[in-house]
Amino acid sequence: MPSARRLSAALLLAALTLSACGGPQNSGQDQDPSESQDAGFPVTVEDASGEVTLESAPERIVSLTPSVTEMLFAIDAGDQVTAVDEHSDHPEEAPTTDLSGFEPSVEAIVEYEPDLVVLARNAAETADQLKEVDVPVLILPSAADLDQAYDQMRTLGEATGNADRAGEVADRVESDVDAIVEETTAEIGESDLTYYHELDSGMYSVTSETFIGQVYDRFGLQNIADSTEDTAGGYPQLSAEYVVDQNPDLVFLAYPGEGAVEDLGERPAFDSIDAVSDGDVVHLDPDIASRWGPRVVDLAESVSAAVTDAAQEG
Structure with a gap:
């Protein structure tokens, strides 16, 4: 019996020793998460200005584009985001600031001590000024199509040390959109429906060359703005007479206002438009309709x- 007790004690001592030394069961538990993210660094990614090299995973990111902010949180980089522009209102946990994405202030940005700033293409001058004070910058322009949106998610993943998660999110968003399109096509067949997308009550619209136009194109919809004489770089201002004459089957409104649908129907002669008389005027969430982040799935739905x-109905 004494020998049995000594054996049990020896086994217990051995188990405790292995546990204290970090045996297989505890492997990696005390590892600093930032060390895990830094494992793939330095990393070089490509943005609108060329190649950008990041020596380590950024811990203080400033995002001045709402779509980018949504992407960063979707790929699990939200904890690395220190500040965002005043229009980045999604998700709810995004930090609130008064930073401007349209007219960025280098002084205001630097106060957040960022180790990565993400800007839009039109902020190239700001990017140059930030680089002069050794702040890494990514310039990500508005996505021209869905593929560019997916690519930007992956680029942000590589730049933040979240490449695997970003790949998963991009793949999921792409497969979800594809599935929605396929299910819709299978249900209704080939579509010959026409549509009018209105950006504001001033009747500015979009052509099929824009990101939102590409989404509609996936469903086989025909854009009445494509036939206007001046497409204005993808964002033409249409006349009331033109829209009435084109008589779209669907109208999508992408701006705020609880009475937007009713106001449209009250415009002179607009009650003769099929979309209006048939009740096929859709009031989209203006943020979802203007951003190329993960919520493009909601737009597709x-x-x-x-x-x-x-x-x-037809």
């Missing part, structure tokens, strides 16, 4: 529902 309803 809204378009799908509108297309399906209009096709079934």
